[in-house]
Amino acid sequence: MPPASSHARVRSFASPEGNEAAEFLSVWFRRVVGSDESAFESLFRALHDDLLSHAVRILGDAAAARDVVQDAFVKFWERRREHDPTGSVRALLHRTVRNLALNQIRDGRRRDELLAENFDPSRSRPPEPDASLAGRELESRIQGWISELPDRQREALTLSRFQGLSHEEIARVMEVTPRTVNNHLVRALRTLRDRIDAQDPPRPPNG
Numbered sequence: 001m002p003p004a005s006s007h008a009r010v011r012s013f014a015s016p017e018g019n020e021a022a023e024f025l026s027v028w029f030r031r032v033v034g035s036d037e038s039a040f041e042s043l044f045r046a047l048h049d050d051l052l053s054h055a056v057r058i059l060g061d062a063a064a065a066r067d068v069v070q071d072a073f074v075k076f077w078e079r080r081r082e083h084d085p086t087g088s089v090r091a092l093l094h095r096t097v098r099n100l101a102l103n104q105i106r107d108g109r110r111r112d113e114l115l116a117e118n119f120d121p122s123r124s125r126p127p128e129p130d131a132s133l134a135g136r137e138l139e140s141r142i143q144g145w146i147s148e149l150p151d152r153q154r155e156a157l158t159l160s161r162f163q164g165l166s167h168e169e170i171a172r173v174m175e176v177t178p179r180t181v182n183n184h185l186v187r188a189l190r191t192l193r194d195r196i197d198a199q200d201p202p203r204p205p206n207g
Contacts, residue, residue, distance in 0.1 A: 021046070029089040032080050040080075044073055047090060050163055051097050057158060058101040068104065072096040091169035094159070098173055145195045149188050156184035 025046065031039035048069060055065035072093055076083075083092065146154060152174070159165045159173060160181075167178040167185075174181065 025089050026085075029083070029087075030085040032077070032089075033083055033085045035080065040073075040077055043089065047093055048073075050090075051093055054094055054159075054163060055097050055101050058098065059104065064104065065101070068097055068100045071100055075100075088169050088172060091165065091172035094163070094165065094169070095173040095175070142192065142196070145192055146188075149191060153184045153188035153191075156181050157188045160185055 025043065028036075028039040028043045028046075032043060051069045051072065052062075052065055055068045056062055059065050059068065075096060076093060083089075146157065149157065155174060156170055159170045160167075165173065167181045170181045171178045
């Protein structure tokens with residue numbers, strides 16, 4: 001079992017070095033199902049920021065997003081004995097956050113309008129102060145193009161590229177099949193590539 005302070009070793013679940021982190025998540029998940037409070041605390045510290053980022057993208061309000069994440073963890077603990085510890089706890093919590101956030105806005109504006117308005121991938125990556133003006137302009141255009149994607153494509157792209165979830169985990173969050181997730185990603189990336197190519201068409205060969 002990992003020591004109580006092992007959450008400090010979990011740095012980025014979107015990084016190529018995430019295999020060790022995933023193993024810790026799996027161990028903590030099994031221990032939480034067995035009512036281990038220290039494992040629950042470790043899971044909270046390891047996943048809180050990613051879940052908060054996910055909630056902010058949907059709600060566009062940091063305070064409301066924090067409440068949603070807190071509620072998600074409370075529900076997770078209260079129903080701990082109902083969970084399958086062989087599954088992905090990251091996907092489970094992302095799905096819970098997503099559903100709670102969408103429930104919060106169900107009586108307000110339409111879901112696709114809200115997702116489009118509040119999607120901002122720049123919140124998920126560090127700024128690039130040394131980027132050229134052209135690069136910053138392209139980045140801004142790409143963010144705009146992403147916001148114009150159909151909401152399911154945009155959600156799959158967000159979870160994949162900015163949250164680092166696998167196709168299988170995204171499928172659980174979105175409640176679709178991994179093949180459907182792949183189709184959403186392929187279409188989203190094709191659209192972005194076409195938009196980029198239209199901005200900077202290839203030059204004809206010399207001669």
